[in-house]
Amino acid sequence: NAGVTQTPKFQVLKTGQSMTLQCAQDMNHNSMYWYRQDPGMGLRLIYYSASEGTTDKGEVPNGYNVSRLNKREFSLRLESAAPSQTSVYFCASSPLPRALGGRGYEQYFGPGTRLTVT
């Protein structure tokens, strides 16, 4: 099992460019998440997908879009990158959380993508 994989590991963009971060999991999990991590801010939820076919906004969704392509894959798109989007991005997956009707299982994180926007 590879767990949660993310590509790319590193990326440098110029302001205004677009890109898609890819995430895949092989644990047959229902729920997937995208977080950004900035120094001193913890992990902030951008978007999540409770189950295949659904997506919802998290705490900081502005400037991002997501696609739950199938049960395994959840991508994050930056349409027009801005310097404020410089961050480390983590994808995670879990079985359905308790608060959403599941049993409250832990999240498994991918290795992260370090994105710099100049």
Next chain:
Amino acid sequence: QQPVQSPQAVILREGEDAVINCSSSKALYSVHWYRQKHGEAPVFLMILLKGGEQKGHDKISASFNEKKQQSSLYLTASQLSYSGTYFCGTEPGNTPLVFGKGTRLSVIA
């Protein structure tokens, strides 16, 4: 609402104990604890569910006071490998996990 963690940072010598606290202003379904080492992804340690169920690491313990919406993580006889940033995450209802800002733990020889 982001949970509040305390302390923000702590330095321990090997063998010493530490407690990290996490509090929320909302009623919680569960509290999660994760550890992140520098340059790596967060790794699950413990989950405490409303009603008393727990699941997690066998060398780390935690408590969950449901009435006060507070949780504490207990690190006993710390080892160098315990160093990292500890995050609590709370499930405050029909929303996914919300993480605190983290507590940086440094264990020195």
